[in-house]
Amino acid sequence: MVIVKANRDTEAGKMPTTEMLAAMGRFNEEMAKAGVIEAGEGLHPSVKGARVRYGGDEASVTRGPFDLSSDLVAGFWLIKTASLDEAISWMKRAPFEPGSEIEIRQVFSAEDFGEAFTPELREQEERTRATAARK
Template identity: 50%
Template sequence: MHVMVFVKATEDSEKGFEPTPWTTEMMEAMGKFNDELRDAGVLLAADGLKPTSEAKRIAFDGPGRTVIDGPFAETRELVAGFWLWNVKDMDEAVAWVKRCPNPMPGPSEIEIRPLYEASDFQ
C-alpha cells in the first residue's frame, strides 16, 4: 500500500525556516527518522516545501486558466512537507508517524492519505 504523508503547515512554517538551534536539532532528528524509514524499505520520497508566499495556484474553469499568486490563507489547510511511503497497511503508516519527531516548534499535524491502487478500479 502506498500512502502520501503530509506535514501540515503552521504559521511558523509559512514564515520560512531560518537557521536556529531548534531548526538544526529538528533537521538532525528528521534525518535520523528518514534514515530509519529508508532502512525499513518504507521511504520512497520526501521533502519540505517552501512557504506559499513563493507558490502559485492555477484555477481551472472549462478551457480557462487563472494563475493565483501566494501566499494563501487558511494555514491549517496547507502542506509544509511530504513523504511517499510503501507500507503494508494504514496501521503501519500510523505507527511510523507516531515515531516521527515533531516537525514544527509548536503544535502540528501530520495527515496520512492512501493512494489509489490498480485494484481499486477492478
C-alpha cells in the same frame, strides 16, 4: 502519502534547527532501513507558490501567499506500508514540534481504477513512468 501541514513558522520561511534536522534525518534513515520511505521533501512557503483553478475555457492562477489554513502543505513523505495502522505507527514516532499536524492518505494504484484503466492506458502510464525515470 504523509502530508505535513503548514504552520505559522513554515509559512514565515523559518528553517528548522540543526537539532530538528538531525532528528528528522535519523527518522528518515530508520524508515529507509526498514524499506518504508520512497520519497520525502519539505516545501517552500506558499508565498513562492501558485494555485491553478480549472473552470470554463481557461484556468485561473492565484499566486501565493495564501491564508494559513488546514489545506496548506509544508512537506510530504511517500511511504509504503502494509496498512494504515502501520503508517500511523511510523508517523507517531516522527520528531515534530508540539502542535504539528500531518495527514495520511492512500495513493491510488492502477488496480484501484478497475476496467476504466484499459490495457492501452496502462501501457501509456508505464511509458510515462519510464520516461520520467530516465530524466
